[in-house]
Amino acid sequence: MQEKNTLNADANKSLTVIMIISTFGGLLFGYDTGVINGALPYMSAPDQLNLTPSTEGFVVAGLLFGAALGSVIIGQLSDYIGRRKTILYLAVLFFAATVGCTLSRNAGIMIIGRFFLGIAVGGASVTVPTYLAEMSLTEKRGRMVTQNEWMIVIGQFTAFICNAVLGHYFGDTGHVWRYMLIIAALPAIFLFIGMLKMPESPRWLINNGKISEALGVLKKIRCSSAEAVGELESIKNAIATENHIRKISWRELTTPWVRRVVFIGIGVAAASQATGVNTIMFYGTQILKTSGFSTEAALIANTLNGLIAVIAVGVGMFLVGKVKRVPMFLIGLSGTTSVMACLALVSKYMSGDPHLPYVVLALTVTFLAFMQGCIAPVFWLLLAEFFPLQLRGLGMGVCVFFVWIVNFLIGLFFPILLNLIGLFFTFAIFVIIGLFSIFFVKNYVPETKGKSLEEIELAFRSGRYR
Structure with missing residues (x-):
């Protein structure tokens, strides 16, 4: 019994270390996407990079476009190496x-640097959750994988702080933005040093014929040798089954049920x-400055947004196991759309009011509560449940690509629209988009809670899902 308890403790310790080290990738993801929030006002100054609204958009969107490519390219690379x-x-790429x-x-140099940073962010968004899922015990997989989501928002909150x-x-130092950016080099170093001591995914090793090496890894991260051997055989059988499943290709998007699943997945993304x-x-920070805060006050106030997101x-994560997916998604969309409408109205009718900055801050905090509390946990879960095994590679790849492309377009055009038409009309555009999103989810997205993956696939194939 003493030996078994020791093995359990050692296995749990190994998995905990693996989770902490690898999720530094998620922390970098969050920090690098959040740091630009505060750095942008300083780097835009005439004596720094002298950014226009257009170049501001490209600096932000450069990372997002790189992430779209990185999520596809790096995901494929991890299958090979x-x-x-x-x-x-x-x-290494994060650091460089x-x-x-x-x-x-x-x-120009900043945009190129942000593009390569985006490739690293996109690669981490795919590879780190995959690594965690393949290292974890079945009963702990949800906790280990969602830990990466926590690290992303913690990374953003850290950036705001x-x-x-x-x-x-x-x-008062014009180049303070450089200090903000360089901090991300530290977790990149920790990630590199930590991963030097981490084992390879046993599933990848087995898939590449390295059976003895995979067994050695499993013996270190499982409670007993018998459990390790059993899981080895289970993984080998799963891989053999997957190899016999015919994957769906682009040509089969002409099939109505395949097209329907992909269409709904893209819509949800x-x-x-x-x-x-x-x-x-x-x-x-720019929004809070526009509403009336000073730059320093906006930076401090923005930390509240990060805290609420965490x-x-x-x-x-607590609610998603207890509430149906579609109603939770609709509550989130209704909340974010309503807040956008309020932001549009107060920016127009409270212009010059000394209370406006605090009203705007309260609304952005409320927006993030709806977004991170209702939408963020559900949409990734829906995508995972929609796609059957033979469609998963194609479907998830397309949907993740659309996630980043939509972010790219928003990141690129928001400062341009803000400069051309102001806060009221810019936020009004998001209200209109939000109303279309509510209509789409209400009428086309099926409920998946309580249904097995096989039941969901059968419903799509038979046309029972609209």
Whole structure:
């Protein structure tokens, strides 16, 4: 009994270390997407990078376009060279791109640096959850994989805190934005050093014929040798089954049920991002400044957005196991759309009012509560449940690509629209998009809670799902 307890403790400790080290990739994902929120006002100054609204959009969107490509390219790369080695390369890319952005002397170099940083972000968004899922015990898979989501929002919150502190103490130094950016080099170093000692995914090893090496890894992260051997055989059988399943290709999108699943998946992905969430995550400081806060006050106030995002994700993870998917998604969309409408109205009718900045802050916090508490936990779960095994590679690849492309378009055009038509009409556009999203989800997205993956697939094949 003593020996078994020791094995359990050792296995749990190994899995905990693996989870902490690998999710530094999620932390980098969050920090690099959040840091631009506070760095942008400083780097836009005439004596720095002298950014126009258009080049501001390209600086933000460069990362998002890179992430769209990275999620596709790096995901494929990890199938060839392994999850662990891919994460190591991503750590190097995170570090190099961070240094490149920090040392940028003009907008062009910054945009290129952000593009390569985006490739690392997109690669991490695919590879880290895959690595965690393949390392974890079945009963702990949900906790380990969702830990990466926590690390992403914690990374964003950390970026907001660092921005506020640096802005307060070094705000009169024009190049303070460089300090904000370079901080991301530290977790990149920790990720690289940590992953040097991490094992490769046993599933990848087995899939590539390295059976004895896979068994050695499983014996370290499972409670007993018997459990490790049993899981080895289970993985081998699963891989053999998958190899006999005919994968669906682009040509079969002419099949009505396949086209329907992909169409709904794209719609869910687009609706979740078209709420305008990243206008707040990327341009929150700019929005608060426009409403009347000083730059320093906006940086401090923006940390509240990050804190609420962290709390709301935790609440959403609790609710998603108890509430139906579609109603939860609709509540989130209704909330975000309503808040966008309020933001549009107060920006027009409270212009010049000294209370406007605080009203805007309260609304952005409420927006993120709906977004991170209701929409964020549901849309990834829906995508995972929609696609049967033979369609998963194609379907998830297309949907993740659309997630990043919608973010790219929002990141690119938001500052341009803000400059051309102002807050009222810019937010009004998101209200209109939100209403279309509510209509789409209400009429086309099926409920999946309580149904097995096989039941969901059969419903799509038979046409019972609209």
